Amino acid sequence: MKKHLLTLLILTLSLFFFTSCANSQKPAIGNDDDIIIIADSSLYYELEAEMLHVFEKIIYTPQPENLFNLQRENVEKLRHLKNRKNIIFLGTLDSDDKTSKYIKSALDSSVTKMITDGKEFFINKNNLWAKNQLVMFIVGNSVEELKKNILKGNEELLYSFRKTSNKRLFSQLYKPSLENKKIEAHLLSKYDWTIYVQPDVELAKSDSINNFVWLRGGRNRAIEQWMFIHWIENADAQYLNKDSLINIRNRVTKKYFRVSDDSVYVELSFGMSRPMISQASINERYALMSQGFWKFSDKTGGGPFISYSFLDEKTNRFYMIDASVFAPKYYKKKLIQRADVILTSFKTIDKLSEERKEDILDELE
Numbered sequence: 001m002k003k004h005l006l007t008l009l010i011l012t013l014s015l016f017f018f019t020s021c022a023n024s025q026k027p028a029i030g031n032d033d034d035i036i037i038i039a040d041s042s043l044y045y046e047l048e049a050e051m052l053h054v055f056e057k058i059i060y061t062p063q064p065e066n067l068f069n070l071q072r073e074n075v076e077k078l079r080h081l082k083n084r085k086n087i088i089f090l091g092t093l094d095s096d097d098k099t100s101k102y103i104k105s106a107l108d109s110s111v112t113k114m115i116t117d118g119k120e121f122f123i124n125k126n127n128l129w130a131k132n133q134l135v136m137f138i139v140g141n142s143v144e145e146l147k148k149n150i151l152k153g154n155e156e157l158l159y160s161f162r163k164t165s166n167k168r169l170f171s172q173l174y175k176p177s178l179e180n181k182k183i184e185a186h187l188l189s190k191y192d193w194t195i196y197v198q199p200d201v202e203l204a205k206s207d208s209i210n211n212f213v214w215l216r217g218g219r220n221r222a223i224e225q226w227m228f229i230h231w232i233e234n235a236d237a238q239y240l241n242k243d244s245l246i247n248i249r250n251r252v253t254k255k256y257f258r259v260s261d262d263s264v265y266v267e268l269s270f271g272m273s274r275p276m277i278s279q280a281s282i283n284e285r286y287a288l289m290s291q292g293f294w295k296f297s298d299k300t301g302g303g304p305f306i307s308y309s310f311l312d313e314k315t316n317r318f319y320m321i322d323a324s325v326f327a328p329k330y331y332k333k334k335l336i337q338r339a340d341v342i343l344t345s346f347k348t349i350d351k352l353s354e355e356r357k358e359d360i361l362d363e364l365e
Contacts, residue, residue: 028085028130032165037072039090040097054154061304061332075099082129089137121149134164170341185363196345223327235318269295285310304336
């Protein structure tokens with residue numbers, strides 16, 4: 001992950017497209033989950049299965065929903081598509097189709113050499129023709145090489161678009177005038193970390209003895225969101241594995257997420273699938289992202305969850321920050337994405353600027 005972040009930065013700077021001044025760019029348009037694929041029809045036919053596998057991956061919430069929807073277009077239509085939010089150029093260096101020719105003319109020779117040498121196969125360019133836009137170039141020496149690279153790098157390819165989509169959503173959700181700074185200040189002063197708290201969210205539990213905080217939104221409404229932060233002191237990397245994450249989450253929710261008479265509690269559901277765990281990054285820290293389903297122990301309900309777990313090497317704290325959605329009868333892809341975006345606003349005190357710390361802690365005075 002770290003290697004690719006550095007490499008992608010170098011590659012991004014090596015693109016020589018004519019771009020307009022960022023201040024004059026208009027916001028990108030289109031649905032957040034639509035991706036325009038600029039590719040020759042015959043090339044795309046050969047790579048379609050791999051592209052669908054990566055980007056149109058089905059998630060169950062429990063309703064089946066695609067993460068993204070792909071739409072192939074010819075390079076001749078590019079002039080009318082430059083303002084879209086998500087664009088992928090797909091081509092090979094050994095092909096003479098129009099899209100591949102366009103890609104080769106657009107890439108600097110140093111980038112082309114890295115692709116030729118097999119050191120890289122995708123390049124990201126943010127805000128190329130519009131604000132809040134991601135343009136990705138997926139390029140290989142041949143179709144067969146590209147097939148292997150797309151499947152091998154599927155997590156990083158997907159993560160690029162999810163990260164950009166989350167940034168767009170956070171800019172919509174974050175309302176400085178409405179954030180609950182009193183709760184944020186309480187968390188920062190007591191635990192040395194904080195997270196963006198929306199106006200309809202309450203501090204349902206703050207257990208300093210067991211290192212647990214529960215933030216609850218939409219209590220007793222049609223859509224509820226439960227978010228918890230749990231940490232373990234004097235920890236090490238042994239917690240960053242699938243079995244540990246499953247055991248820790250079940251232990252925490254069994255203790256704190258219970259109905260009023262304590263007869264029913266929340267636990268992980270393995271009915272549809274086991275939790276998916278993948279590599280991620282949160283505030284420049286390596287993390288494991290977990291996604292799956294939770295259920296009530298009496299099987300009367302459930303829903304999706306997402307969590308990030310990481311080790312803060314500065315304090316030797318293991319953190320698990322987790323969000324669950326309970327919204328019977330509603331499609332939940334957008335709801336769990338909103339929860340994901342809020343989770344990534346989590347910051348330990350050393351990651352906050354002095355100005356931001358003062359702004360939050362002023363609420364205590």
